[in-house]
Amino acid sequence: MKNIMKSMAALSILILMSCGGKEEKKKDGIQIGQKPAATETPKEAPVSDVKPSQTIDLTNKGIGPIKSVEIDATVDNAMAAKGSEIFKSKCMACHKPDKKFIGPAPTGIMERRTPEWIMNMILNPEEMTQKDPLAKALLMEFNGSPMANQHLTEEEARQVLEYFRTL
Amino acid sequence: MKKSINILFFLVIAAALVGCNNGNDKKGSKGQGGLSTNAAERVYVAPGEHDEFYGFMSGGFSGQLGVYGLPSGRLLKVLPVFSQNPENGWGYSEETKPMLNTSYGFVPWDDSHHPDISQTNGELDGRWIFINGNNTPRIARIGLESFKTEEIIEIPNSAGNHSSSFITENTEYVVAGTRFSVPVPQKDMSINEYKGNFKGALTFINVDQETGRMGIKFQLMMPGFNYDLSHPGRDKSHGWFFFTTYNTEEAHSLLEVNASQNDKDFIAAVNWKKIEEYVNNGGGTKVPANYAHNILDEHTHTATSTMLKEVLTVNPMDVPGAVYFLPTPKSPHGCDVDPTGEYIIGNGKLSADLTVHSFTKMLDAIENKKFDGEAYGIPILNFEDILAGVVKQPGLGPLHTEFDGKGNAYTTFFISSEVVKWKVGTWEVLDRQPVFYSVGHGMIPGGNSRKPFGKYFVALNKITKDRYLPTGPELTQSAQLFDITGDKMELLLDFPTIGEPHYAAAIPAELVAPNSRKIYKLAENKHEYAVLQDSDVRVERDGKEVHIYMNMIRSHFNPDNIEGVKVGDKVYFHITNHEQDFDVPHGFAVIGANNAELLIMPGATETLVWEPKQVGVWPFYCTDFCSALHQEMQGYIRVSPADSNIELSWSLGED
Numbered sequence: 123m124k125n126i127m128k129s130m131a132a133l134s135i136l137i138l139m140s141c142g143g144k145e146e147k148k149k150d151g152i153q154i155g156q157k158p159a160a161t162e163t164p165k166e167a168p169v170s171d172v173k174p175s176q177t178i179d180l181t182n183k184g185i186g187p188i189k190s191v192e193i194d195a196t197v198d199n200a201m202a203a204k205g206s207e208i209f210k211s212k213c214m215a216c217h218k219p220d221k222k223f224i225g226p227a228p229t230g231i232m233e234r235r236t237p238e239w240i241m242n243m244i245l246n247p248e249e250m251t252q253k254d255p256l257a258k259a260l261l262m263e264f265n266g267s268p269m270a271n272q273h274l275t276e277e278e279a280r281q282v283l284e285y286f287r288t289l
Numbered sequence: 290m291k292k293s294i295n296i297l298f299f300l301v302i303a304a305a306l307v308g309c310n311n312g313n314d315k316k317g318s319k320g321q322g323g324l325s326t327n328a329a330e331r332v333y334v335a336p337g338e339h340d341e342f343y344g345f346m347s348g349g350f351s352g353q354l355g356v357y358g359l360p361s362g363r364l365l366k367v368l369p370v371f372s373q374n375p376e377n378g379w380g381y382s383e384e385t386k387p388m389l390n391t392s393y394g395f396v397p398w399d400d401s402h403h404p405d406i407s408q409t410n411g412e413l414d415g416r417w418i419f420i421n422g423n424n425t426p427r428i429a430r431i432g433l434e435s436f437k438t439e440e441i442i443e444i445p446n447s448a449g450n451h452s453s454s455f456i457t458e459n460t461e462y463v464v465a466g467t468r469f470s471v472p473v474p475q476k477d478m479s480i481n482e483y484k485g486n487f488k489g490a491l492t493f494i495n496v497d498q499e500t501g502r503m504g505i506k507f508q509l510m511m512p513g514f515n516y517d518l519s520h521p522g523r524d525k526s527h528g529w530f531f532f533t534t535y536n537t538e539e540a541h542s543l544l545e546v547n548a549s550q551n552d553k554d555f556i557a558a559v560n561w562k563k564i565e566e567y568v569n570n571g572g573g574t575k576v577p578a579n580y581a582h583n584i585l586d587e588h589t590h591t592a593t594s595t596m597l598k599e600v601l602t603v604n605p606m607d608v609p610g611a612v613y614f615l616p617t618p619k620s621p622h623g624c625d626v627d628p629t630g631e632y633i634i635g636n637g638k639l640s641a642d643l644t645v646h647s648f649t650k651m652l653d654a655i656e657n658k659k660f661d662g663e664a665y666g667i668p669i670l671n672f673e674d675i676l677a678g679v680v681k682q683p684g685l686g687p688l689h690t691e692f693d694g695k696g697n698a699y700t701t702f703f704i705s706s707e708v709v710k711w712k713v714g715t716w717e718v719l720d721r722q723p724v725f726y727s728v729g730h731g732m733i734p735g736g737n738s739r740k741p742f743g744k745y746f747v748a749l750n751k752i753t754k755d756r757y758l759p760t761g762p763e764l765t766q767s768a769q770l771f772d773i774t775g776d777k778m779e780l781l782l783d784f785p786t787i788g789e790p791h792y793a794a795a796i797p798a799e800l801v802a803p804n805s806r807k808i809y810k811l812a813e814n815k816h817e818y819a820v821l822q823d824s825d826v827r828v829e830r831d832g833k834e835v836h837i838y839m840n841m842i843r844s845h846f847n848p849d850n851i852e853g854v855k856v857g858d859k860v861y862f863h864i865t866n867h868e869q870d871f872d873v874p875h876g877f878a879v880i881g882a883n884n885a886e887l888l889i890m891p892g893a894t895e896t897l898v899w900e901p902k903q904v905g906v907w908p909f910y911c912t913d914f915c916s917a918l919h920q921e922m923q924g925y926i927r928v929s930p931a932d933s934n935i936e937l938s939w940s941l942g943e944d
Contacts, residue, residue: 210822210823210824211811211812211821211822212811212867212869214822214823214824215823215840215842215845215847215867216842216843223942224845265918266917266918267843267844267916267917267918268843268916268917270842270843270868270869270870270873271869271870272868272869272870273808273869273870
């Protein structure tokens with residue numbers, strides 16, 4: 123089954139390649155030669171000049187199971203510590219706390235996103251990157267590298283959120 | 290390139306269309322066409338829909354187990370058991386190599402024959418499936434949560450582990466009988482001293498009901514016949530086990546003539562409960578042995594192989610009333626017991642008739658000592674006194690019988706290439722259908738249990754010839770699916786099968802699918818070399834061994850640049866897949882690997898050894914298309930001369 127799917131995928135790619143034609147390929151070659159320009163290309167999609175990762179949107183709650191999150195004025199350190207452990211084992215392969223890696227750094231995210239959006243992005247990344255405009259733009263900004271669904275529980279995602287408050 | 294792909298693509302489509310037309314024409318001419326009936330509809334499983342049954346077909350000389358959906362006949366998985374599988378590294382990775390260890394050393398292949406699904410109260414329960422390795426005697430247990438071979442136990446004193454693996458109705462025992470008798474213990478002796486000196490071991494392996502772990506409870510050391518096939522008693526005959534024998538002549542050469550001399554051979558009826566009691570009370574003789582017991586731990590993702598040095602043997606003479614011989618005409622092959630446990634069918638492969646023994650009559654004959662002599666001290670029951678009936682002239686070369694739970698039996702006939710349906714109790718033939726060609730085993734889901742699911746019969750054919758597009762001299766085997774819900778069996782579908790399937794077992798999907806594992810939890814990963822956090826990523830040298838603690842997630846390896854490895858080093862790539870999502874395995878392949886690639890499931894750790902022989906900078910990459918950036922999932926390892934001073938270093942995303 124897997125193999126069949128794989129060969130189907132391979133077949134579709136071959137078909138796409140054969141449909142694409144040579145010109146497309148040539149364009150690719152040029153883009154590689156102009157790497158800075160290429161990384162800016164996706165920026166043209168959003169209206170503003172601000173990168174999606176820097177865009178501030180404190181109203182969008184995203185799409186997913188989380189409709190509202192209560193946040194205490196003070197950080198719950200015990201909860202944040204648990205979140206930090208989860209982040210280390212399940213997220214760090216792609217997200218470094220304070221620098222862009224495969225995906226964006228979570229430092230400062232609480233100033234740019236609603237807590238609901240953050241948790242929905244953790245819990246429901248497939249649908250978010252297909253339907254949420256901001257998540258879609260982020261996927262483009264990060265080279266189409268998919269946000270992996272690491273199957274955190276809602277409680278674990280909440281702990282990770284608390285950890286983000288400490289960054 | 291582009292053009293040739295297009296051409297190839299159209300060729301495939303054209304071939305498919307042509308193939309379909311041919312098939313229809315041919316079937317049509319035989320009056321069983323898909324167009325004249327709704328056969329196609331009945332095996333059609335729409336895109337996205339699931340099959341009603343899992344069908345497990347032994348992989349035969351591939352040594353594996355094929356998993357098919359029924360009724361569609363779609364191949365779902367080739368499940369590696371006794372043979373190495375480079376596709377996913379089974380038997381090549383450091384973790385799984387111990388699974389193929391035996392007293393003969395590493396044996397990376399086998400000939401797998403008879404799968405049997407675990408039962409509770411005589412009904413399929415979907416916990417495990419067992420299968421035998423025929424050549425180097427072994428029994429494997431496969432967990433039906435992970436669809437992974439979890440345990441393999443070698444059978445000592447056995448050779449040609451054929452009347453295996455069949456299980457008792459509460460999975461108390463998995464039974465493994467030897468087809469070839471051998472000297473026990475093995476010794477240097479003249480072959481022509483076979484008669485009276487060789488032994489046939491019937492091995493009863495107990496199964497822990499919680500873990501499934503197997504251990505040999507006892508070996509019954511029988512006379513040197515060939516123990517061909519077996520089945521447990523069930524319901525009223527639970528506690529007994531029945532084994533067909535041939536070569537009661539004890540010939541050791543030209544068996545096709547010399548083992549066909551006796552008018553009757555035997556079915557050996559073994560009262561295992563009696564022997565179990567004997568053993569539990571200290572009976573039996575412990576003898577030196579040497580056999581491997583291999584276990585794969587699902588938390589360490591690592592197998593261990595332990596050599597066991599002793600086995601308990603039982604001489605049937607020491608347990609009076611435990612073993613009897615049921616005379617059965619003409620070298621019986623299949624030994625099948627109906628769902629009520631009353632009837633024991635001996636499929637005399639050189640006979641034109643089917644012999645059916647009665648369990649009730651057997652008990653009566655034992656009680657009243659209706660014996661007709663003895664063989665090596667084992668009483669032979671009087672044939673006429675135990676006979677329930679004979680299915681007269683149903684066909685040529687009967688091999689195996691399955692049951693539909695509605696009072697009907699279905700017997701396969703190799704020579705006359707047909708399946709015959711007959712009525713249990715009246716022995717009348719109700720229907721016969723040709724198969725294409727030369728059927729071996731047949732299988733009804735649950736057809737060897739107390740509760741068969743009598744909807745389909747699968748004929749597992751030995752000869753394929755013209756059933757599919759030709760592929761040169763070597764063809765796959767062929768299975769055929771019949772609908773058996775009506776009075777007449779109806780052929781619905783042909784589908785190819787891997788290796789040469791012998792027996793098969795099938796189970797309603799609803800008993801297995803809901804428990805199917807999706808991922809391994811990283812938090813439960815206890816692998817010695819697992820990288821559970823990015824901070825654990827490292828490379829260590831221990832003399833000439835280099836251990837790379839690596840992880841992977843869409844779509845990179847960490848580290849992906851490694852330097853400081855030298856020619857002559859033995860490099861261990863220990864790789865942990867950090868995905869925690871269903872169906873996101875990653876592959877690992879490194880140039881010039883002399884073993885295989887790895888296919889690592891989410892949350893699991895596996896290890897590939899690589900021994901670089903050439904100086905240079907060598908790539909490795911992911912072999913399983915994992916994301917849009919799969920092609921970017923790659924890395925380099927630098928190999929320096931043996932005398933180089935370059936220190937180990939590793940990195941990801943650094944310049």
